[in-house]
Amino acid sequence: MGAPSIRPSPRRRPIVLALVLAAAATLAVVGVVALTRPGGSLIGKAAPDIVGTTLEGSPFRLADLRGRPVIVNFWGPTCDPCSDEFPLFKSKLTDHATDGLVVVGVLMADPPDLARTFIAEQGATWQTVDDPAGAIKEAYRVAARPQTYFVDRDGVLRSIQIGELREADFERQFGLISGGS
Numbered sequence: 001m002g003a004p005s006i007r008p009s010p011r012r013r014p015i016v017l018a019l020v021l022a023a024a025a026t027l028a029v030v031g032v033v034a035l036t037r038p039g040g041s042l043i044g045k046a047a048p049d050i051v052g053t054t055l056e057g058s059p060f061r062l063a064d065l066r067g068r069p070v071i072v073n074f075w076g077p078t079c080d081p082c083s084d085e086f087p088l089f090k091s092k093l094t095d096h097a098t099d100g101l102v103v104v105g106v107l108m109a110d111p112p113d114l115a116r117t118f119i120a121e122q123g124a125t126w127q128t129v130d131d132p133a134g135a136i137k138e139a140y141r142v143a144a145r146p147q148t149y150f151v152d153r154d155g156v157l158r159s160i161q162i163g164e165l166r167e168a169d170f171e172r173q174f175g176l177i178s179g180g181s
Helices: 013-036 080-095 112-122 135-140 167-177
Strands: 051-053 059-061 070-075 102-107 127-130 147-151 157-162
Touching (some): 051 127, 070 080, 080 112, 080 167, 102 135
Parallel strands (some): 070 102, 102 127
Antiparallel strands (some): 051 059
């Protein structure tokens, strides 16, 4: 007679799998709630400064954009929802040009050459900052791509969109940053 097996029986495997998935989902929800609730997150605080180099090789600093509403979008060209957002950003830059809207991309988890090609094909005009070491991602507590941050004219983070940004999401959150000083 051998030692008892510690593996779940075939009948219990679906239950164990369901419990593991439920635990993972719970942790994800707790993380999102902690990230987005006022007082327990970055919301309502000064947005972490972004200091880096654009894909064109120019120095970039988020603090230089004070006085303008800014959207910071963490993306990558191999992320389908990220790619799907580009036409929205292009149209919103035109729609809100008189408000001084600025979109800033932060390249995450993809090579710069691939991003440059994608940006050129899309005709995107906004700057994208490369984040090869992940320091910007860490400062913003990014969970996944795409993730978008709405920063008001005073440099205060007002809203976070986790997942693909849609028209209604944009307008609701842009309203939080378009006023100000």
